[in-house]
Amino acid sequence: MSKQGTETRGFQSEVKQILHLMIHSLYSNKEIFLRELISNASDAADKLRFKALENANLYAGDAELGVRISTNKEAGTLTIADNGIGMTRDEVIENLGTIAKSGTKAFLESIGSDQAKDSQLIGQFGVGFYSAFIVADKVTVKTRAATANADQAVMWESAGEGEYTISDAEKETRGTEITLHLKEDEKEFLDDWRLRSIISKYSDHISLPVEVQTTDEESKEVKWEKVNKAQALWTRSKSEVSDDEYKEFYKHISHDFADPLSWSHNRVEGKQEYTSLLYIPSKAPWDMWNRDNKHGLKLYVQRVFIMDDAEQFMPNYLRFVKGLIDSNDLPLNVSREILQDNKVTQNLRNACTKRVLQMLDKLAKDDKEQYQQFWSEFGLVLKEGTGEDYANREAIMKLLRFTTTQSDSDAQTVSLEDYLSRMQESQEKIYYITADSYGAAKNSPHLELFRKKGIEVLLLSDRIDEWMMSNLTEFDGKQFQSISKSDESIEKLADQNSDEQKQVEKELEPFIERVKKVLGDKVKEVKLTHRLTDTPAIVTTAADEMSTQMAKLFAAAGQKAPEIKYTFEINPDHQLVKRVADTQDDVAFGDWVELLLDQALLAEKGSLSDPSKFIQTMNKLLAQ
Template sequence: MKTEKKEVYHFQSEVKQLLHLMIHSLYSNKEIFLRELISNASDAIDKLRFESISLPTLYENDSNMKIQISINKAQKTLIISDNGIGMTRQETIENLGTIAKSGTKSFLESLEKKENQKNELIGQFGVGFYSSFIVSEKVSVRTRFAGAKNNEGTLWESSGEGEYNIKNIIKKTKGTEITLFLKKEEEEFLEIWRIKNIISKYSDHITVPVYIQNYDEKNKTYFWEQINKAQALWTINKSSIKEEEYKDFYKHLTNDQNDPLVWSHNRVEGNQEYISLLFVPEKAAWDIWNRDNKHGLKLYVKRVYIMDNYQEFLPNYLRFIRGLIDSSDLPLNISREILQDNAITENLKKALTKRSLSMLEKLSKDSDEKYQIFWNQFGLILKEGPAEDHENLSKIANLLRFTSIKNNNHKQNMSLKTYISNMDSKQEKIYYITADSYKSAKNSPHLELFNKKNIDVLLLSDRIDEWMMNYLIEFEGKKFQSISKEDSSLNKLTEDKKIKNNELSIEILEFLKKVKTILGDKVKDVRLTNRLTETPCVVLSDSNEMTTQMAKLFSAAGQSVPELKYIFEINPEHTLIKKISLINNENQLNEWIELLLDQALLAEKGNLENPHKFISRMNKLLLT
């Protein structure tokens, strides 16, 4: 194959932004560039091992997988090479010239406004390679895809200034060789001891041996020295693994800068044999709500890497769990489609789900502080669990956290066990209310009786809460009850002051009849109630009707919502009700009744169909 002139390409616009941030920003931890390049090399070797299962010739008579690092102080270069899968010319352009991730541009723009978050860019979007420009004035990549004809390779070069060069070359060996031409102020990375320390810190437990070229002063010869353990951490007996080693391995596995909150290392033998190593991050990924978010476990079969982000082993509500599974039961050449239908996979999913929930339960018992960090980051995701996983419903419910009227703040830190332990012996159900915000829930008129009787109520204001409560029916024998829906247990709370017709004034009884006539089919029913203390009236849903919050969810999703008809409850002890009941002017009474209903609907829904009419009516009555 003839060599050719270099072709000049321009970086994708997002890459230009990325390189600008990296090159012109001060990073407190520049050494991470080497971790990223070693990780990429390790992945390339893992991929070759997997592809070689069905096509052994890809090894090209070189199955001794390794990563090599060499230093040339005279030329101020650091070279990282591997004998992995390598890249074709097109893959080189796609992998090193573009970032094929949705949301990249907006994310980069947000980083420019938040200087302290720039370090978090590393490990996201698959941009680890670009971290080499933090320390380099020029980067050269020589690569050849395993099995390429006539040793056809590709040379990629760039100074990180908006463009890169591509050239066809001859490369005798498969894999990738990256040469970093270091900046003058980064010459510390030309010291062997410095490289050894970085590899020991970040890459000690990758499954590929890493060698550095050293010089024997006595014999005046060069030799290759292995500088990492190259043993998969998950295969080591956990009693022999230090806490720091788990943390370092997590960072290598996930490219996360933070330590994990908790982890679980488990070996199972018997009918199914596998090793799992699961981690709970300290911080949610920026794109965890993105539909394209890649999550799941890294899958190995008999120590052979199969794929990243395999989602079939954990339900979606546990998508924040990171880690890996190494199975001895799955066939090595299994495809993604077969794996999804494999009975072994389903059994593994059940086991790993229970293991993950047990890990969270242990965290909640061991450290309130750490569990609160977890809940603040991932509580909304865990709330998806009751709808997705009925089998583990009680375990999930035990992990949920809430705020309540007795909490007196928005912090969700109360477990259901705590709520039940604080219940009065006569309290039949777990009471809750859903609303658009914490303030709205806390100030709902439905709470008046509960505040008066010192009965705690859970305040639910996350958008998913109403959906969750459709599946969270009971906990430890106590059923959940929305206080904005009609229920016999709510009526029993007022039995000490039960409304009796013979105790009511004629004016109030007549007033009740008039209200029913005036409102007609605008409401489902009109009743008197003693559940209110400060509010003249309130609306609540019938026990069989859709709640207000559920209707809002359907409407937000673009689905049609049936007309809601509420039960209109009136407080006969309220001064305003007593005053209005004495009005004889029919038109004026109509206006007052309509105003009271609008007030109750506004308190319940947070909005009105015709707010202008409501304001006009209120102004009119203020002038009378």
């Protein structure tokens, strides 16, 4: 490694924004900075242990891995030192000068100066190091990579104001030493008792010993005293671990600042031996929809850290789950490629998936309010599971929540079990409608018959809903039925075959023939319907045809969808239809029929292929 001298570099603009957010009182409790720096030190030790599996020399000349915290009251400095993996010059620039996450810039711009949002964000960037600037007006980092010599260390220094200097340095041992030059009004963090209480509160669960420097008053001898338990939390018995410890451990592994909604800690022995500790967060990460969103569990093998974000243990639709898995059955030299096709992996994935679905089911039964919080944050992602995870589809369906015609709000609070419990005796199916928005679904003319009969309908307006429903056929023996498709059960509800209706239909046969002649092949079929009350006409699709919403999904994805041929259904009891049926002038009749069809298409699709023609026809008829 050649010497590169001293250089001053500017922070990436996103880092400047993060620093600005933090230095201007982002955290309500400043002491979190110590948790973040100890957490980073713990990660550095984990990485060293893993690398040392292949190269034992990395441990050279060292005792136990640990974190040491010391103060210098005269200089006003606090130092956090570890003997972990350390960093090279390039790694220092990458880790301390940039935030390597796509979409960060746009996201930071979108939050503006919303303080409530700000306070939840920093951990989600994995940039806990910068929290040092809340209490320090200058931070000095001296680091030596485990693979480097004593004279190949690196010094990094910044006042957190837009730039930093980086220079060559010497360091006798590997690892990283962070010195905080505390602000005048933050000198409380030089107090020995204050430091110990923070370490006990936030870092008790870390498997690395965290030691504080003490000086014997008589002999002036410097000693190091361990403050935390230093036993990996997941290896302890559940009965020994308090709720607060579980919460702090979640914050340590997730870099989140909010408490988790719930967690599950399990030790399994038998055919396979493993421990899992799984958490449901209370807030969705800002980049959950990014394609490169890192997700998955931390993987340990026999207590040795192997990798972060091992996505092989959690299906994509549960990508919000945080936690770890510690297996006794995987080899220590396991790689992502080996995990992909490993039978042990598959069994662990199945077990973890079931465990999470059970946690959610329990949450839904025990605490409806908390489950609603979960649903509002992660419901859209969970819906993906209906198509991705056939084996657990029934369990996922029980967790789905909907808004329906029974409520006056777009809040999704109704479960399928709730819906079934309210079904009418004669009702054969679970009815639903998909639309672009809650308003469009709620006001759809397709609902008129169901309102008249007092039958509840699920109102679906999330973009994923049409795709989700294409994967669902039935729940608890009851089939799902879109009310915008032709179906025998709907015709039954409309009493479509009564004698009176048959008489009306016979009388209007010439009218229907005349409409067919005007529309030609624009529609698949023209018929009378008795399912409408206030609307003159609607369009429906056949049971085996693509729905309007699915065609829109295809178009949004840039794919060509097959052209939909609609059935044009006309309400014979509507005043406008009666007037059109009496119109003798063929041109006027044609205009009215075109207008009725366009109205029905507009209600169904939300748009028309030729809106100006529709407006011209309407104006022409209004003028008459």
